[in-house]
Amino acid sequence: EADIYQTPRYLVIGTGKKITLECSQTMGHDKMYWYQQDPGMELHLIHYSYGVNSTEKGDLSSESTVSRIRTEHFPLTLESARPSHTSQYLCASSSLGGGNTEAFFGQGTRLTVV
């Protein structure tokens, strides 16, 4: 069982609200990622980080922002939620380990904006 946790699991929130999705891992991994998973299943990379104070935008443009102040924590924030942000958000982490190693996923946060 991977030691990566996302909270909350489910969130229903009104338009215009600010929200933060939490992601924490206890494996000491340097790399962390946020994926958005649409109803058609596809996983889209929206943010990633190589370590503390490192954040990069992924391939899918997103209005969300991320921060990486501590190795174990990689929160995602939406300043003003909209119905178009309704989706499943998955956090993952991996070790740097020379480049390419297994990514461990959290259970996801299902966000609904009404």
Added chain:
Amino acid sequence: GENVEQHPSTLSVQEGDSAVIKCTYSDSASNYFPWYKQELGKGPQLIIDIRSNVGEKKDQRIAVTLNKTAKHFSLHITETQPEDSAVYFCAASIGGKLIFGQGTELSVKP
């Protein structure tokens, strides 16, 4: 741009039959190709991976093959069981990022 194409999007097989899922990738510099299984309500979990210096890897009923020249790789599941029913994703490491295929929903009928 960098992308990974996965086929088919849905696959239905009879219990005991084999299932094959295929992926192609665009970046010839990719050198790590994992496969993930996602069950309902859970995050994806790694089931097998292969690196570019290997052509084939097997783990019990699951095998993966890689053709670097053609830039495609495949997942083979033999003797399928109902508990193999899930969504399967291929991925390729491109520029330090994991880029996923579109997913295949596998249904194994008893």
